[in-house]
Amino acid sequence: xxxVTQTPxxxxxxxxxxxxxxxxxxxxxxxxxxxxxxAKKPPELMFVxxxxxxxxxxxxxSRFSPECPNSSLLNLHLHAxxxxxxxxxxxxxxxxxxxxxxxxxxxxxxxx
Amino acid sequence: xxxxxxxxxMESNEEEPVHLPCNHSxxxxxxxxxxxxxxxxxxxxxxxxxxxxxxxxxxASLAIAEDRxxxxxxxxxxTLRDAAVYYCIPRRDQNxxxxxxxxxxxxxP
Numbered sequence: 747x748x749x750v751t752q753t754p755x756x757x758x759x760x761x762x763x764x765x766x767x768x769x770x771x772x773x774x775x776x777x778x779x780x781x782x783x784x785a786k787k788p789p790e791l792m793f794v795x796x797x798x799x800x801x802x803x804x805x806x807x808s809r810f811s812p813e814c815p816n817s818s819l820l821n822l823h824l825h826a827x828x829x830x831x832x833x834x835x836x837x838x839x840x841x842x843x844x845x846x847x848x849x850x851x852x853x854x855x856x857x858x
Numbered sequence: 859x860x861x862x863x864x865x866x867x868m869e870s871n872e873e874e875p876v877h878l879p880c881n882h883s884x885x886x887x888x889x890x891x892x893x894x895x896x897x898x899x900x901x902x903x904x905x906x907x908x909x910x911x912x913x914x915x916x917x918a919s920l921a922i923a924e925d926r927x928x929x930x931x932x933x934x935x936x937t938l939r940d941a942a943v944y945y946c947i948p949r950r951d952q953n954x955x956x957x958x959x960x961x962x963x964x965x966x967p
Contacts, residue, residue, distance in 0.1 A: 750901075777953045788945065788957035789902065796953050836901050844890045844952050846904030 747772045752837050752850035760858055761827060767853045769820040769837030778820040779847070780812060781836040789836055795820060796842075827857045860885040860948035862958045869964045870936045878931040878961055880946030885926055889948040892955065893920065893931050897942045902957075905931065905944075941965045 750771045759765050769778065777796050781789035794802035795814040803812075809831075811823040820837055834854050838847040863881040870876040882891065892907040906913055906920045908929075913920045919932040933940055945960040 779953075779955075788943075788960055791954070791956055794953050801953060838901070840953070842952060844907070844949070846892065846907060847894075847902075847955060849901030849903065851899075851901050 748848065750837055750839055750848050750850035752835075752853050754853060755851065756854050756856075758856045758858060759824065759827065761829070763827075764823070764825045766824065767822040767835055767837075767855075769822075769839075769850060770818055771839040771848070772818055773839065773841075773848065774817075775839035775841050775848070776817060777840045777842060778814060779838040779840075780820070780822055781838065783834040783836060783852070785833075793822075824855075827855075829857050832856045860889055860950075862946050862948065864944075864946055864958065864961045866959070867962045867964065869966060870933075870940075872938060872965055872967050873935050876933040876936045876940070876963065876965075878933075878944050878946075878963065879928065880930070881928045882946065882948045883927040885948045886950060887926075889950045891920070891922060891926075891929050892947045892949050893918070894945045894947065894957075895940075895942040896945070896960075897939075902945065907949075936963075936965045938965050938967065 753768045780792040783789040793812045798814045813821040834852040836852045838849045840847045860882045893905040894902040896902045908920045921930045943960040
């Protein structure tokens with residue numbers, strides 16, 4: 747298995763909703779990442795997990811809450827989002843060392 | 859992190875070689891140079907990376923200048939499927955990768 751799987755592919759949520767994005771990989775990668783991408787912009791790093799511990803939080807608002815329950819799973823919990831949080835959320839994983847990242851296809855989130 | 863400069867856009871004809879340049883004049887001696895591409899409606903895809911020597915793989919070649927202040931991604935024979943945004947990323951920390959603006963490549967039939 748050489749893929750990063752993200753679910754759901756599309757999500758529409760209201761500003762008072764709570765939802766979660768899920769990311770899964772079975773390549774044995776011990777680093778996992780969340781990126782946010784607005785239309786026609788490059789991906790922006792949000793969070794990095796290394797060996798299931800949060801190692802980078804790019805000053806992301808607390809309405810985004812990451813979780814890494816085990817080495818194969820990465821979640822992003824969403825609460826009280828704003829319309830400007832609408833974007834493509836990308837998950838990636840990599841082995842430790844200077845290797846390439848494998849990205850999922852993303853979850854397209856719309857906040858209404 | 860090293861700053862990168864890439865052309866906003868480039869055009870190529872199908873089946874011709876494409877040379878995508880990247881300037882990274884502030885790169886440090888231990889930064890690897892990574893290239894990714896992002897096809898429409900997809901996540902980024904790893905293309906190639908290198909430190910000092912030129913590198914080849916099944917997707918592309920990477921030519922790194924001797925002073926390491928620039929690099930060039932070479933697609934030997936562009937296809938319509940190669941139309942994408944290409945990102946050059948100097949990477950110091952193995953778990954920290956940040957994207958610049960990239961180059962949008964258009965391939966004409």
